[in-house]
Amino acid sequence: MDIITTYPTNNYPIYVERGVLDTHLESLTNQYESVFYIIDENVYSLYKNSKLKNIKHPITVTGGESFKYASPLMETVELLLERDIKRNSLLVVIGGGATGDAGGFIASMVLRGVDYIHVPTTLLAHDSAIGGKTAINSKHGKNLIGAFYRPKAVIYDLEFLDSLSESEKLSGFGEVFKHALLSSEADANQLMLDTKDEIRVETLTPYIIQGIQTKMQFVIEDEHESGRRKFLNLGHTLGHALEYSYKIPHGQAVMLGIIASLHLSNKVHNTQFDLDAYYSYMKYHGYPVHLLKEMEIDVMLKLIEKDKKNHLSGVISYVLFNQDSQLVVTDLKIETLKEYLLELRECL
CATH class of the missing domain: 1.20.1090.10 (Dehydroquinate synthase-like - alpha domain)
Structure with missing residues (x-):
C-alpha cells in the first residue's frame, strides 16, 4: 500500500508492503550522485546475502538504544565525512526505531542536512519512522537531543518482520x-x-x-x-x-x-x-x-x-x-x- 503524506509542502511517500524494498529502492536512489547506507549490524547480518546483497560498503552500527548516544553517533558522522559525503548525497537508514531515530538525526545535521530515506525493519519502527522526529539520548533522559527532519521516503518492507524475536x-x-x-x-x-x-x-x-x-x-x-x-x-x-x-x-x-x-x-x-x-x-x-x-x-x-x-x-x-x-x-x-x-x- 502506498500512503502519501499531506503536509502543505515537502510531502513524501510511505510504501508498506512485503517485498517493497526490492521494487522501490533503486528508483528512489538512482537520482543521487552518491548514496550512503547506515544499517543495523544485526539486520545486515541476516539479509546481506538476500534483500541487502546489492548494497556495497554500508556503515553497520550497533542496533538498539546504545547507538542513540553522542559518541557512536559522532563516530558515524566522521565515517560519512571520511567517505566524502556531499550535500547532494543520499543517506539510507535501515534498521529499527533507534537506528532510525539516530540515523535521521545524523541526516539532519551532517553538512547542515542531507536527504535520507528511512527503511524501518521492526514492528516498533512503524511508529517512529512516521512524523519526522529524530533524536538521541542524554545521560539525563531519552530523546532530549534531536530535530524535526522529514525523510524523502519511508520504505516499510514487511518481510523484515519475519525475523523478529x-x-x-x-x-x-x-x-x-x-x-x-x-x-x-x-x-x-x-x-x-x-x-x-x-x-x-x-x-x-x-x-x-x-x-x-x-x-x-x-x-x-x-x-x-x-x-x-x-x-x-x-x-x-x-x-x-x-x-x-x-x-x-x-x-x-x-x-x-x-x-x-x-x-x-x-x-x-x-x-x-x-x-x-x-x-x-x-x-x-x-x-x-x-x-x-x-x-x-x-x-x-x-x-x-x-x-x-x-x-x-x-x-x-x-x-x-x-x-x-x-x-x-x-x-x-x-x-x-x-x-x-x-x-x-x-x-x-
Missing part, C-alpha cells in the same frame, strides 16, 4: 496497540480480541496500516508537537521512565505506561477503564507488568520531571482520556501524581 514483537505491538486505543477504545478491544491467543504479524498487518494513518492524522495537523501531536505520547510519560530505569524495550514500557494512563484517567476524569482486563491481557502475553508493582516511585518521578514536554516546574503534563473518551493533556502536580502512582502499585 518474540521480545521485538512484544515491543512493536506496544505502539500498534497505542494507535488502536488512540483511534477508539472499541478498536483497542477488537485488537485484544484478535490477538487474545497469539500476537502474529499476519494478524497485525491491517492494524499496522491503520496505525500509520492514525499517526499521520495527528502529525499533519501538528508537526512540531504544539497541540494534538502531544496525544501520541499516550503511555510514554511513565513508559520512558520505566524504559530508562529498567532497560526494557520501548514498546513494552509504553504498554505499562498505558496502564498507568488509564488508571490516572479513571482517577482524574472518572473514566471507567477496566484495568484488570488490560493488566491480565498484557501479563498473558509476557509483558513485564510486575514492574508496575515494583517500581520506585521517587525514581520514576525524577525521570518524569525531566521530560521535555513539561512546561511548568513541579507540574507534569500527562496525556489522559476524559469522561467523554476524548484525549486531553492534563497538568498534574508532582504530589498528586505520586499519590496516584502509589495507588496503582498497590491495586494491581
